[in-house]
Amino acid sequence: MDTFHVNTPERNTFVNITAEVRHLLAKHQFQDGLAVVYCPHTTAAITVNEGYDPDVVHDMLLWLGRAVPHAQPGFRHGEGNSDAHVKASLVGSSATLFVEKGDLVLGQWQAVFLCEFDGPRTRTVHVKWIGAK
Amino acid sequence: MDTFHVNTPERNTFVNITAEVRHLLAKHQFQDGLAVVYCPHTTAAITVNEGYDPDVVHDMLLWLGRAVPHAQPGFRHGEGNSDAHVKASLVGSSATLFVEKGDLVLGQWQAVFLCEFDGPRTRTVHVKWIGAK
Amino acid sequence: MDTFHVNTPERNTFVNITAEVRHLLAKHQFQDGLAVVYCPHTTAAITVNEGYDPDVVHDMLLWLGRAVPHAQPGFRHGEGNSDAHVKASLVGSSATLFVEKGDLVLGQWQAVFLCEFDGPRTRTVHVKWIGAK
Numbered sequence: 247m248d249t250f251h252v253n254t255p256e257r258n259t260f261v262n263i264t265a266e267v268r269h270l271l272a273k274h275q276f277q278d279g280l281a282v283v284y285c286p287h288t289t290a291a292i293t294v295n296e297g298y299d300p301d302v303v304h305d306m307l308l309w310l311g312r313a314v315p316h317a318q319p320g321f322r323h324g325e326g327n328s329d330a331h332v333k334a335s336l337v338g339s340s341a342t343l344f345v346e347k348g349d350l351v352l353g354q355w356q357a358v359f360l361c362e363f364d365g366p367r368t369r370t371v372h373v374k375w376i377g378a379k
Numbered sequence: 380m381d382t383f384h385v386n387t388p389e390r391n392t393f394v395n396i397t398a399e400v401r402h403l404l405a406k407h408q409f410q411d412g413l414a415v416v417y418c419p420h421t422t423a424a425i426t427v428n429e430g431y432d433p434d435v436v437h438d439m440l441l442w443l444g445r446a447v448p449h450a451q452p453g454f455r456h457g458e459g460n461s462d463a464h465v466k467a468s469l470v471g472s473s474a475t476l477f478v479e480k481g482d483l484v485l486g487q488w489q490a491v492f493l494c495e496f497d498g499p500r501t502r503t504v505h506v507k508w509i510g511a512k
Numbered sequence: 513m514d515t516f517h518v519n520t521p522e523r524n525t526f527v528n529i530t531a532e533v534r535h536l537l538a539k540h541q542f543q544d545g546l547a548v549v550y551c552p553h554t555t556a557a558i559t560v561n562e563g564y565d566p567d568v569v570h571d572m573l574l575w576l577g578r579a580v581p582h583a584q585p586g587f588r589h590g591e592g593n594s595d596a597h598v599k600a601s602l603v604g605s606s607a608t609l610f611v612e613k614g615d616l617v618l619g620q621w622q623a624v625f626l627c628e629f630d631g632p633r634t635r636t637v638h639v640k641w642i643g644a645k
Contacts, residue, residue, distance in 0.1 A: 247479055247511075280548065280642060282413065282475055286486030288429040294605040295597055296554040305587045305594035306601060309580060314442060321438045328438035331428055335439060339427040339489075340475050342548055342606050344640050346513055351638060353552030356605075372484060374477050376413060376509055376642055378513075380612055380644075415546065415608055419619030421562040447575060454571045461571035464561055468572060472560040472622075473608050505617060507610050509546060509642055 248373045254365035258311060260293075260303045263371060264357045267343070268350060270373055280376040281343040281350065289330035289364035291337035292371075297357025310336075310363075330363035337361050345375070381506045387498035391444060393426075393436045396504060397490045400476070401483060403506055413509040414476040414483065422463035422497035424470035425504075430490025443469075443496075463496035470494050478508070514639045520631035524577060526559075526569045529637060530623045533609070534616060536639055545644040547609040547616065551637060555596035555630035557603035558637075563623025576602075576629075596629035603627050611641070 248270045252261050267281060285292045296302040314329045314336075321328045341358055344351035352358075360369055381403045385394050400414060418425045429435040447462045447469075454461045474491055477484035485491075493504055514536045518527050533547060551558045562568040580595045580602075587594045607624055610617035618624075626637055 247477060247484065280640065282477070284475070284477055284484070286484070286489060288427075288435070288486065288488045293601045294554075295601050299589060299591075301588040301590070302554070302594065302597050305584075305589050306598050308586050309584065309594070309598045313446065313579065318438075318442065320441050322434040323432060323438050324434070325432075328435060328442070331435050332439050332442045335426045335428050336469055336602055338471055338604055342475060342550070342608060344513060344548070344550055344638060351513065351550070351552070353554065353636075355554045356552060370486075372477060374413065374511060376511055378640060378642055380610060380617065415610070417608070417610055417617070419617070419622060421560075421568070421619065421621045446579065451571075451575065453574050455567040456565060456571050457567070458565075461568060461575070464568050465572050465575045468559045468561050469602055471604055475608060503619075505610060507546065507644060509644055 250371055252360050252369045252371060254362035254367055254369060257365050258307050259362045260359040262297050262357045263360050267358055267373060276345055276375045277348050279345050279378040281345050282340055282374045283358055284340045284372040286370055289327055289334055290369055291334045291339060291361040292341045293337050293359050293361055294341050294356050296355045298355050327364045333363040383504055385493050385502045385504060387495035387500055387502060390498050391440050392495045393492040395430050395490045396493050400491055400506060409478055409508045410481050412478050412511040414478050415473055415507045416491055417473045417505040419503055422460055422467055423502055424467045424472060424494040425474045426470050426492050426494055427474050427489050429488045431488050460497045466496040516637055518626050518635045518637060520628035520633055520635060523631050524573050525628045526625040528563050528623045529626050533624055533639060542611055542641045543614050545611050546642040547611050548606055548640045549624055550606045553635055555593055555600055556635055557600045557605060557627040558607045559603050559625050559627055560607050560622050562621045564621050593630045599629040
């Protein structure tokens with residue numbers, strides 16, 4: 247298992263971590279199987295979406311912020327970040343990627359993101375490599 | 380593949396199943412790879428989120444209930460549980476966890492939950508163990 | 513890795529791809545492990561939900577369309593399909609399925625869907641087979 251850290255500059259932000267995953271892949275010379283990217287936090291998540299136009303992430307964060315407002319009547323959790331927990335389970339704690347011939351199999355516009363919903367923080371990301379059969 | 384059952388006491392509830400997964404892991408003495416937790420139902424789901432403060436689950440269920448009301452104009456499905464199907468696809472039918480040195484790799488606050496959206500019922504959970512490489 | 517293509521007839525639609533995955537499984541005589549179904553697009557997704565009553569998919573699309581409207585104040589992405597990107601990350605880019613004794617382990621009502629959110633298009637689906645251990 248590999249582990250790296252990501253600094254998130256705002257409360258809600260996506261950080262493109264594709265280059266870090268590719269760097270680890272090259273280091274291991276892993277050829278064929280799965281790269282599973284896992285977030286061990288409950289107020290952050292991992293997703294695959296467009297990495298080319300930053301307006302896509304802007305619009306996704308805008309929608310998430312409107313759909314899951316920070317403060318809501320009836321929320322009980324004392325830390326006041328229940329919105330971040332909701333977003334984390336909607337987006338998911340991991341992404342499963344394919345590796346073929348030593349490279350990630352990503353669509354033309356796809357990138358892997360750490361999704362921060364309660365930053366700024368330093369977040370941990372784990373990656374595990376599973377051979378195909 | 381392992382299989383166990385979970386009784387869900389309410390229509391909408393999350394049941395912490397981390398101990399069941401850890402119990403199976405110990406029984407198999409599985410050391411290194413993935414534990415994939417799968418829900419074979421279409422009105423329930425699996426998620427990873429905070430297991431420490433029960434108010435987090437309360438707040439997540441509150442948001443889900445507001446965002447996806449039980450009855451909605453235009454819903455056609457005769458069983459009247461379309462809200463549960465929507466929630467199931469938002470949260471997802473499985474969680475992929477890491478195993479290292481014979482234990483689950485979970486963040487400090489993370490737990491694995493069966494998410495019930497159309498209970499009370501007895502639900503089935505499958506777990507499969509995949510070796511790392 | 514296997515690859516197949518799916519024609520999507522509308523802007524928002526789910527296409528049941530279970531038979532294609534089962535066909536590939538039979539061709540490989542793969543017996544035991546994971547079938548990971550991956551969507552290399554950023555405005556489409558993969559989910560597992562009910563394949564029996566088409567009204568379930570109708571209701572899921574109805575909810576998604578209401579919750580994530582096509583045009584929204586503040587959206588910046590020039591292609592005008594930010595709603596599709598949001599839906600893609602809510603539903604997720606892959607599904608992890610179990611294979612036992614040469615068949616998919618699906619619940620009674622479960623099917624695997626390619627979820628189109630910006631069609632009509634011809635979409636690509638990848639499947640990778642990972643042996644259990």
